[in-house]
Amino acid sequence: MTHAAAPATVREFEEKLLEVAASLPKRLKQCADYVAANTDRIAVSTVAEMAEAAGVQPSAFMRFCQIMGFSGYSEMQRLFRENYVGGWPDYSTRLDHLREMGEHSGPRLLAEFVEAGRSSLENLLKSVDPQSLEEAVDLLASANLVHIIGLRRSFPVASYIAYALEKMQVPAMLHSVAGRLDSSAAIRPSDALLAITFSPYSAETLDLVESVRARGVAVVALTDTAVNPLRKMGATILTVSEVDFGAFRSLSATLCVAIALSAAVGARRKV
Amino acid sequence: MTHAAAPATVREFEEKLLEVAASLPKRLKQCADYVAANTDRIAVSTVAEMAEAAGVQPSAFMRFCQIMGFSGYSEMQRLFRENYVGGWPDYSTRLDHLREMGEHSGPRLLAEFVEAGRSSLENLLKSVDPQSLEEAVDLLASANLVHIIGLRRSFPVASYIAYALEKMQVPAMLHSVAGRLDSSAAIRPSDALLAITFSPYSAETLDLVESVRARGVAVVALTDTAVNPLRKMGATILTVSEVDFGAFRSLSATLCVAIALSAAVGARRKV
DNA sequence: AGCAAAATGGAACAGATATTCCAAATGCGT
DNA sequence: ACGCATTTGGAATATCTGTTCCATTTTGCT
Numbered sequence: 001m002t003h004a005a006a007p008a009t010v011r012e013f014e015e016k017l018l019e020v021a022a023s024l025p026k027r028l029k030q031c032a033d034y035v036a037a038n039t040d041r042i043a044v045s046t047v048a049e050m051a052e053a054a055g056v057q058p059s060a061f062m063r064f065c066q067i068m069g070f071s072g073y074s075e076m077q078r079l080f081r082e083n084y085v086g087g088w089p090d091y092s093t094r095l096d097h098l099r100e101m102g103e104h105s106g107p108r109l110l111a112e113f114v115e116a117g118r119s120s121l122e123n124l125l126k127s128v129d130p131q132s133l134e135e136a137v138d139l140l141a142s143a144n145l146v147h148i149i150g151l152r153r154s155f156p157v158a159s160y161i162a163y164a165l166e167k168m169q170v171p172a173m174l175h176s177v178a179g180r181l182d183s184s185a186a187i188r189p190s191d192a193l194l195a196i197t198f199s200p201y202s203a204e205t206l207d208l209v210e211s212v213r214a215r216g217v218a219v220v221a222l223t224d225t226a227v228n229p230l231r232k233m234g235a236t237i238l239t240v241s242e243v244d245f246g247a248f249r250s251l252s253a254t255l256c257v258a259i260a261l262s263a264a265v266g267a268r269r270k271v
Numbered sequence: 272m273t274h275a276a277a278p279a280t281v282r283e284f285e286e287k288l289l290e291v292a293a294s295l296p297k298r299l300k301q302c303a304d305y306v307a308a309n310t311d312r313i314a315v316s317t318v319a320e321m322a323e324a325a326g327v328q329p330s331a332f333m334r335f336c337q338i339m340g341f342s343g344y345s346e347m348q349r350l351f352r353e354n355y356v357g358g359w360p361d362y363s364t365r366l367d368h369l370r371e372m373g374e375h376s377g378p379r380l381l382a383e384f385v386e387a388g389r390s391s392l393e394n395l396l397k398s399v400d401p402q403s404l405e406e407a408v409d410l411l412a413s414a415n416l417v418h419i420i421g422l423r424r425s426f427p428v429a430s431y432i433a434y435a436l437e438k439m440q441v442p443a444m445l446h447s448v449a450g451r452l453d454s455s456a457a458i459r460p461s462d463a464l465l466a467i468t469f470s471p472y473s474a475e476t477l478d479l480v481e482s483v484r485a486r487g488v489a490v491v492a493l494t495d496t497a498v499n500p501l502r503k504m505g506a507t508i509l510t511v512s513e514v515d516f517g518a519f520r521s522l523s524a525t526l527c528v529a530i531a532l533s534a535a536v537g538a539r540r541k542v
Numbered sequence: 543a544g545c546a547a548a549a550t551g552g553a554a555c556a557g558a559t560a561t562t563c564c565a566a567a568t569g570c571g572t
Numbered sequence: 573a574c575g576c577a578t579t580t581g582g583a584a585t586a587t588c589t590g591t592t593c594c595a596t597t598t599t600g601c602t
Contacts, residue, residue, distance in 0.1 A: 025569095025579060043315050044352040047560060057581055062561065073560060074588090081315040107401040109538075110531035114392050117527050121385050121392075126311075130378040137377040153434055156427035160522065163424055199304065225307040228289070241308055250530060251431065252523045256388050259519050260381035267380075296549060296599090317589060328551050333591065344590065345558090 006069040006076075010083050014039070016068055024067075027056045031064035043080040047073045117252035120242050124253040127241045136220040136236050136261060141268035143192030143218065149175040149205055150196030150222075153249055157196050157222070161258050168266030175208070184211055192218040195235070196258075198242075198249070199224055209233055222257060277340040277347075281310070281354055287339055295338075298327045302335035314351040318344045387514045388523035395524045398512045407491040407507050407532060412539035414463030414489065420446040420476055421467030421493075424520060428467050428493070432529050439537030446479070455482055463489040466506070467529075469513075469520070470495055480504055493528060 007013035021032040034054035051061040070076040140146050150158025165172035193212050197205045206229055209219055219235040231237055240254050278284035292303040305325035322332040341347040411417050417436060421429025436443035464483050468476045477500055480490055490506035502508055511525050
């Protein structure tokens with residue numbers, strides 16, 4: 001009873017499950033039914049837990065895995081663990097490998113960054129909370145003037161947003177720290193501030209956010225982790241997790257949010 | 272070193288992380304940073320995997336768990352496994368779900384832009400000619416000083432490249448037309464110019480390219496179609512076709528090339 | 543520079559988990 | 573009802589994972 005190759009994707013898994021389920025004896029059928037209804041639990045449960053939940057012995061569940069084409073539970077579990085959250089085989093180590101191999105050719109690097117970008121985008125839909133996004137759009141759309149700050153590596157994003165808002169005739173002002181000028185006085189209570197910052201957070205951005213929050217100005221933050229100094233300051237947080245490797249941050253996902261945010265604000269204003 | 276109660280919810284966990292992160296030594300800080308950026312992976316990874324990804328020893332990661340208030344990794348993992356609400360429904364269904372929302376809602380737009388970005392990236396590997404890319408890397412890596420120009424919507428890309436090159440200590444200069452100053456005199460024959468421009472091509476960029484070409488300076492162009500004014504001027508052309516959504520250009524693919532180009536130039540220089 | 547305290551790496555240990563095997567039970571055809 | 577084939581339960585085993593401990597290195601202070 002050597003069953004063909006093990007499913008390589010979740011979809012294949014589901015097809016195989018369906019195909020196999022009909023001709024299964026009682027206990028194994030229980031496994032199939034439970035798995036069909038709780039596919040997601042495979043990634044985080046032990047065989048013992050799965051077996052008990054399905055009402056069978058661990059050994060029975062084991063046999064089920066083999067019938068599905070895997071060598072055992074561990075192999076089946078790996079499929080679901082890897083596919084969980086974009087299923088990226090982490091990039092920092094892959095890029096490390098690239099370095100070690102001395103493989104610095106442009107095309108090779110490009111392929112890597114394309115992959116990183118694609119993963120970031122897939123991941124994006126999970127890491128951005130729709131509700132926060134709507135809230136952010138509301139805040140920015142109802143502001144008198146939208147102030148934008150983003151320094152260093154966030155500057156490209158900030159400048160893109162400034163450009164997009166300008167194109168849609170949304171009043172916007174891009175802040176920079178050129179010449180150490182402090183333009184925070186330009187930010188009025190009826191305005192809103194959009195801050196873009198990623199770890200390590202630049203002090204200038206944090207300072208600006210803190211000072212305008214103290215004056216009760218609404219702040220939307222586009223940032224990397226849910227845990228960061230901006231949360232404490234009462235900003236509306238949009239989280240974007242991006243694959244980061246030293247100086248090489250693929251901004252794909254971040255820019256995507258930036259565009260969507262700009263477009264939504266523009267659309268809301270027009271109505 | 273018994274720290275208070277262990278966090279009982281993910282939110283509590285994040286708060287604790289934030290609170291604790293500041294006063295942590297190097298290796299433990301690495302753990303905190305990695306966890307902050309990949310909280311979701313705790314549920315499906317082993318200590319060994321987490322430790323390696325964070326770049327520390329398993330024992331260091333263990334200590335981190337204890338500082339967070341757990342008895343060990345297993346207890347910390349339990350929190351995330353219990354709160355685990357599968358990566359399912361997966362990417363495509365999630366996308367569909369977002370699409371069902373109101374016409375101009377933020378999430379809806381985000382879904383569209385993610386799609387646009389993804390297809391752009393998919394096309395990218397086909398539209399960029401490996402040979403031209405290598406040639407571009409050569410030119411820029413052997414230049415004395417790399418000049419970068421990109422205006423309006425290309426400005427974010429230009430500023431990103433300037434930032435990346437700076438980070439890698441490649442001598443670079445970002446040109447802008449602020450104040451109508453003409454800094455073309457700064458471009459010497461042994462330098463190279465990287466021009467980023469998309470239809471409609473901005474006159475300032477074309478002018479600059481023309482004037483430096485007349486002086487025999489190497490020019491690399493990051494642009495959209497193979498047929499454009501820059502080709503005639505003898506520039507090395509990198510073509511990026513980007514999928515637009517509405518009036519907005521998703522810069523995903525363009526930025527991807529920009530990163531790869533910068534990284535390759537940086538790597539080439541170091542050798 | 544010299545000392546004490548803190549942090550770190552690595553290997554040894556303990557515990558849990560997956561996996562296998564075989565005896566007992568069940569179903570099925572004659 | 574009998575015997576054969578299939579299925580099942582449960583305990584024994586092998587492997588993998590978490591955890592701890594201690595020698596070594598690093599850091600901070602006088």
